[in-house]
Amino acid sequence: xxxxxxxxxxxxxxxxxxxxxxxxxxxxxxxxxxxxxxxxxxxxxxxxxxxxxxxxxxxxxxxxxxxxxxxxxxxxxxxxxxxxxxxxxxxxxxxxxxxxxxxxxxxxxxxxxxxxxxxxxxxxxxxxxxxxxxxxxxxxxxxxxxxxxxxxxxxxxxxxxxxxxxxxxxxxxxxxxxxxxxxxxxxxxxxxxxxxxxxxxxxxxxxxxxxxxxxxxxxxxxxxxxxxxxxxxxxxxxxxxxxxxxxxxxxxxxxxxxxxxxxxxxxxxxxxx
Amino acid sequence: xxxxxxxxxxxxxxxxxxxxxxxxxxxxxxxxxxxxxxxxxxxxxxxxxxxxxxxxxxxxxxxxxxxxxxxxxxxxxxxxxxxxxxxxxxxxxxxxxxxxxxxxxxxxxxxxxxxxxxxxxxxxxxxxxxxxxxxxxxxxxxxxxxxxxxxxxxxxxxxxxxxxxxxxxxxxxxxxxxxxxxxxxxxxxxxxxxxxxxxxxxxxxxxxxxxxxxxxxxxxxxxxxxxxxxxxxxxxxxxxxxxxxxxxxxxxxxxxxxxxxxxxxxxxxxxxx
Numbered sequence: 120x121x122x123x124x125x126x127x128x129x130x131x132x133x134x135x136x137x138x139x140x141x142x143x144x145x146x147x148x149x150x151x152x153x154x155x156x157x158x159x160x161x162x163x164x165x166x167x168x169x170x171x172x173x174x175x176x177x178x179x180x181x182x183x184x185x186x187x188x189x190x191x192x193x194x195x196x197x198x199x200x201x202x203x204x205x206x207x208x209x210x211x212x213x214x215x216x217x218x219x220x221x222x223x224x225x226x227x228x229x230x231x232x233x234x235x236x237x238x239x240x241x242x243x244x245x246x247x248x249x250x251x252x253x254x255x256x257x258x259x260x261x262x263x264x265x266x267x268x269x270x271x272x273x274x275x276x277x278x279x280x281x282x283x284x285x286x287x288x289x290x291x292x293x294x295x296x297x298x299x300x301x302x303x304x305x306x307x308x309x310x311x312x313x314x315x316x317x318x319x320x321x322x323x324x325x326x327x328x329x330x331x332x333x334x335x336x337x338x339x340x341x342x343x344x345x346x347x348x349x350x351x352x353x354x355x356x357x358x359x360x361x362x363x364x365x366x367x368x369x370x371x372x373x374x375x376x377x378x379x380x381x382x383x384x385x386x387x388x389x390x391x392x
Numbered sequence: 393x394x395x396x397x398x399x400x401x402x403x404x405x406x407x408x409x410x411x412x413x414x415x416x417x418x419x420x421x422x423x424x425x426x427x428x429x430x431x432x433x434x435x436x437x438x439x440x441x442x443x444x445x446x447x448x449x450x451x452x453x454x455x456x457x458x459x460x461x462x463x464x465x466x467x468x469x470x471x472x473x474x475x476x477x478x479x480x481x482x483x484x485x486x487x488x489x490x491x492x493x494x495x496x497x498x499x500x501x502x503x504x505x506x507x508x509x510x511x512x513x514x515x516x517x518x519x520x521x522x523x524x525x526x527x528x529x530x531x532x533x534x535x536x537x538x539x540x541x542x543x544x545x546x547x548x549x550x551x552x553x554x555x556x557x558x559x560x561x562x563x564x565x566x567x568x569x570x571x572x573x574x575x576x577x578x579x580x581x582x583x584x585x586x587x588x589x590x591x592x593x594x595x596x597x598x599x600x601x602x603x604x605x606x607x608x609x610x611x612x613x614x615x616x617x618x619x620x621x622x623x624x625x626x627x628x629x630x631x632x633x634x635x636x637x638x639x640x641x642x643x644x645x646x647x648x649x650x651x652x653x654x655x656x657x658x659x660x661x662x663x664x665x
Contacts, residue, residue, distance in 0.1 A: 125412075132412065135412045136410055136411050136412065137410050137412065138408070138410075139405065139408045143420070144483065145483065146542060147416070147420040179543065179546075208418075210412070210418065212417070220542065221542075222542065228412055235491065256529065257539070262539065265421070266419070266421055266451070266535065266537070269486065270452065272495070
């Protein structure tokens with residue numbers, strides 16, 4: 120059973136609802152964040168909190184309370200689920216608007232959800248993604264705007280793919296909800312702009328320091344042809360190999376040893392979190 | 393007192409609320425429309441319905457029911473307000489999502505609201521707007537995405553302006569929630585792309601046929617310098633003169649006779665609607 124916090128109350132999630140003058144409903148004005156717990160502790164809490172704070176600042180919404188109070192709410196909700204580990208979703212909106220366009224007092228929801236792990240076969244075989252000529256507006260702020268990938272859902276399915284890889288003017292940015300890396304020799308390369316700065320991305324860049332030359336820089340579409348491996352990172356996906364992008368096989372089309380190596384490092388880190 | 397329809401029920405608007413797995417709340421996936429009634433009848437209902445249908449198709453959401461059933465709901469809600477004329481807001485979302493990203497059965501809200509008329513002084517003096525180098529994604533679909541203008545609210549206020557005028561690559565598109573026209577001699581010119589096709593825009597273009605040469609075409613930023621008059625159109629604003637754009641006075645900086653003429657034609661039309 121999942122519970123959620125909404126503006127001071129804690130309720131079963133299916134009893135939480137938002138009034139129709141909320142600015143995210145009327146005007147798409149909202150932000151969110153999402154993280155997992157491991158061994159009963161929020162993974163990389165400090166970094167998630169910092170990002171959530173930055174997103175709120177990016178939409179000019181004041182946070183209703185601070186880091187420690189929020190952490191207490193998180194731990195209370197986790198305890199109520201009766202599960203050792205869950206996903207957390209924070210959603211903050213522009214609040215109830217007096218005139219359907221002006222910001223009100225932000226509405227904040229903190230929700231627990233089941234974790235939906237990636238099927239093992241995707242780690243064994245890697246996934247296919249397709250290219251999409253697009254760059255997200257305000258990619259650096261974790262707004263709720265995901266219209267693009269929802270509109271592309273049919274096209275993705277029809278291509279037997281699982282996601283889209285955004286690129287614009289020859290430059291790769293990110294997948295719809297996760298970051299992108301390529302491996303070339305001992306180099307690990309990931310885009311540095313037009314992206315949401317993922318917490319798993321940051322974790323992997325740190326874990327890779329000892330064994331890779333990590334480059335955070337503009338990544339060209341043309342570099343896909345020279346990549347040995349590619350993978351995507353997110354809270355849920357951890358390090359998920361990408362073996363095909365559109366019609367292009369990455370490297371030899373198999374999951375590479377370096378992607379596996381980084382996934383193992385990630386699994387070790389979360390096991391002892 | 394205002395009532396709203398939500399998925400088969402009619403309730404006082406302040407008792408209508410939406411569950412937290414709604415895709416507009418979680419992923420900004422929603423559309424809306426907005427129109428007024430005059431003399432107890434929806435203004436340009438046929439055109440609004442057609443646009444709402446097109447927006448739903450643009451977001452690939454099936455309409456839960458047809459035009460006549462919707463009209464019956466509208467008339468029922470209007471009767472319940474006890475007011476002769478109100479504003480209607482339709483909001484349709486991607487529905488409750490099973491996994492926070494897939495479309496569910498759409499949630500449809502039909503709400504009545506008070507009309508907020510434009511203060512008379514704005515018609516007498518005209519308004520100031522400021523330029524914004526931006527073009528809306530999917531401008532032709534009436535999605536709920538209005539983050540841009542909400543983020544610019546302070547900048548607009550600080551400039552003593554009332555709205556922003558979007559332009560990109562030297563081409564004007566629209567204001568944040570209304571269309572844009574310039575008058576030059578007996579020519580009426582309005583952008584034909586990167587815009588939401590306003591119903592009031594269409595009404596004015598029809599009303600103007602007898603007295604103006606109406607041009608619907610790309611409108612360049614540089615043409616502002618040669619404009620005699622400028623105005624914006626929307627349901628609420630009707631024909632609202634714009635006398636200043638950034639630091640540029642339009643024409644002589646006063647409300648022009650052609651803008652007044654078109655507002656009078658509009659007022660005549662709605663008076664006998």
